[in-house]
Amino acid sequence: MQLNGAQLIVRLLEQQGITTLTGIPGGAALPLYDALSQSPIIRHVLARHEQGAGFIAQGMARVTGKAAVCLASSGPGATNLVTAIADAKLDSIPLVCITGQVSSSMIGTDAFQEVDTYGIAIPITKHNWLVRDVKDLLEIIPAAFRLAESGRPGPVWVDVPKDVLTASIEIGNLPAPAVRDELPQVDGDLISRAAALINSAKTPVLYLGGGVIAADACQAAVALAEKAGLPTTMTLMGLGAMPVDHPLSLGMLGMHGARYTNYALEEADLLIVLGARFDDRAIGNADKFCPKAAIIHIDIDPAELGKIRRPDVAIHGDVAKVLERLAASVQTNPRHQWVARVDALKQAHPMALPNVEDPRSHYGLVRAVASLLDDEAVVVTDVGQHQMWVAQAYPFRRARQWLTSGGLGTMGFGMPAAIGAALAQPERTVVCFSGDGSLKMNIQEMDTAVEEGVNIKVIVMNNQSLGLVHQQQDMFYGQRIFAADYRRHTNFQMIAAGFGMQVFDLDETDDPRAMLAEALRSRGPALIHCSIDVNQKVFPMVPPGAANTEMIGG
Amino acid sequence: MDICKESTVPAKVALELAVRNHPGVMSHVCGLFARRAFNVEGILCMPVGNGDESRIWLLVRDDARLPQMISQVEKLEDVISVARHAADHRVFERLEEFFQ
Structure with a gap:
């Protein structure tokens, strides 16, 4: 032809x-x-x-x-x-x-x-x-x-x-469509060494990154955790790999992880790191991260092995394939003592969610939305304080339920990514938590959302500032708030209406829960607006350059 | 270079890369070193055989980050293989007369 x-x-x-x-x-x-x-x-x-x-x-x-x-x-x-x-x-x-x-x-x-x-x-x-x-x-x-x-x-x-x-x-015929390359062979000797380390560890922690989701290895990872009694933490990109309400879940680690998570990691004698790259926001000061822990690092990218932290056992391979082999060699061990110690840390240093009962507060809004949705919904964020509040407070239970810009941290990611999610999976409700700063960065895509009729709910947590910058200036720059406050109020409701979106303003109702429920039930693109106190912070917070155990607040 | 001075200079390594020969492969290789803040001190590139492949020689410092750098180079799609040689490899030694 x-x-x-x-x-x-x-x-x-x-x-x-x-x-x-x-x-x-x-x-x-x-x-x-x-x-x-x-x-x-x-x-x-x-x-x-x-x-x-x-x-x-x-x-x-x-x-x-x-x-x-x-x-x-x-x-x-x-x-x-x-x-x-x-x-x-x-x-x-x-x-x-x-x-x-x-x-x-x-x-x-x-x-x-x-x-x-x-x-x-x-x-x-x-x-x-x-x-x-x-x-x-x-x-x-x-x-x-x-x-x-x-x-x-x-x-x-x-x-x-x-x-x-x-x-x-x-041309005669089109070339065959592409198929993925074969997965690397797994070295049996390395599997044995990894299994021996796990079997002899007293206080091991399983550490799941986004690679676990990319490899469709979540079930296998949870199964390993259950078999070997492994408390399990997730990076920002790994959220959803293990349900956060699983008894072994430690939630997200790092700069804005819960105190008990970072404290539990400090006591680990072994870290089993799957599909993760020791990002600085996850591990804090690399030299002070899990100082007592031996490391097993499993990743599909050989250049990640030893890039930041030298592993005791490094396995280049597909996480799902490696877990399949590893599970057979790891002994069943409920590790009651260590799990009890971790539970005690959770009791002593719980994640603080102030004002969570109020659906017009930062954590309260996140939890109110979660209570109105099931695990089939997709949750997208932009970048900033709202992103961390959602990461901390939303009960993620499913791989690919959570879409966020982790590595680059791009404000403006949220709404267009939500549109894409809704185009690919139109049967789902797609919720995009955004901030007033982030939303302005790709606000023109409201037009695309309305034209395509995608089922997205954009929740703008409006504190009329660049909240995470505001927070850091407040905490680390002598409260000199500069270029982080918007001097003029933006009428997002009118802008969204101008593009043809449905608008729900939680500031203007006596029953915010009822309005939220109505908004999430509606079909098609909608903006949900809620004012948030500019002085609310993301806590706990590990200051830049500090060890993860040196948290402020929370 | 006198012996005394030489002993204080960090050791060097010559890397031999087999690459697919097409426009852009040099950009991929050199750009990788530059953006990972790893200095390349010498570079040579010529096609080999029938011209489908090229060989690139790189003279680099042997610091603690070199193994990580090599594994990044190995990931490049157009890099077929990477071999590591001591810096006194004759490829750079024999070129010295052109750099007097």
Whole structure:
């Protein structure tokens, strides 16, 4: 059959199982959009800013675990995508990003809307390509999906000059769709050594990162914890891997973890780290983290083993496969004494949730929303105080229930990611907790949400400030609040109504619980507004550079 | 370089990379070292065989972060293999006359 490059890309995407993608057209991407307009299979969701498109794709990828696609044109289209792609890299989210580029003959001439997309993409992707010949697409597009989803997932970027999009090619059959690379072989000797360490440990802790969710290994991890009596902590990215109300759950560790969590870790003689990378917000001062603990580190990315902390046993492998082997060699042991000690720490140093009974307070709103939803709902956040309050107080019980920008910490992530989650799983209610600072960063995507009719509920916790900056200036910079307060009140209710969203203002009701229930029951996009006291803090807090046991507040 | 001075200079290592030969592979390799704040002191690159592959030689300092750096390099899609040699490997020694 005779196709042009753009048609070939669309056929390869269809064959890969892509039914929804998102982006914004522009000059260099016009042939691609023309080809897309003829696809009977693919639905294109028009974002209002390319960063929004990147995060919509992330939302789709985060709830499904499959690579999602975003498109943009050259120049500003490509540069606007950068933050969302970098965010996907740090959180290991599979994305395939395809951009138009100026024609090959114009590259390097400072042509209109030309930017060095290839060079820009290198440090923020797993891999990237500039397509130089239309026939290379036959190899590159399947490879893009294979790489995005294989091993440690991540974003890849394919930059396609306009002349490659319009060049014609005669092909017989399309190449086979990509399949993931084989998983690494697990070394039996290392499994035995890891099992021996676990069997002889007195106070072991299981430490679950986002890699456990990426590997679909949550059930296996919980089973190991139950068999070997392992109190279990989760990183921000690992929340949902074990239900937080599981008796062995220690909840989230780190900078804003509960006191009992960080204290229990201090007493650990062994850490079994699965699919995690010893991020500084999780472990605090690396030299003072779990000083007595031996380390077993299991990860699909060999470069993570020994990067921050030298493990006693390092296993390069798929967490699910390794757990399968490990479970057989680990002895059943309820570890009553250690579990009782951990329970005593929980009693003595519980997570403090002040004003939790009040649905118009920070923790109270999070808990009130949770009480109105079941575990099928998806919970998305933006970045800041509200994100940490949700991480601390929401009862996560399911993998992929929780979507947040962990590594890059991108304000503006929330609403477009929620749109993506709702596009991929329209049967679910998708709740996005946001702050007034974060919401302003991609507020234009309200338009996309309304146009697509997605079932998202954006809960803006409005303290009229950049709350986490405000908190740190208050605590560590002599209370000199600077550039962290908005001097003017923003009428989010009117803005949302202007875009066509339903609006529920908890400030303006006598029965906030009833209004919240009505809002969450409604179909389609809605804004739920609630004013929050600017002086509320995220506690406990480990000061920058301190050990995790040196917490303030809480 | 006199012997006295040499003894205070950190040891160096020559890395030999086999890579897929296409435009951009040098950017991937050099960019990785630069953004992880790891200095590359010398670099050589030439195609080998029929031109499908290139060989890149890198002269780097042997500090505690080098094993981590090597494992990051090994992850690059276009890097086929990485071998580590002592810095007195003749590839850089024989070039000295071009850098007088």
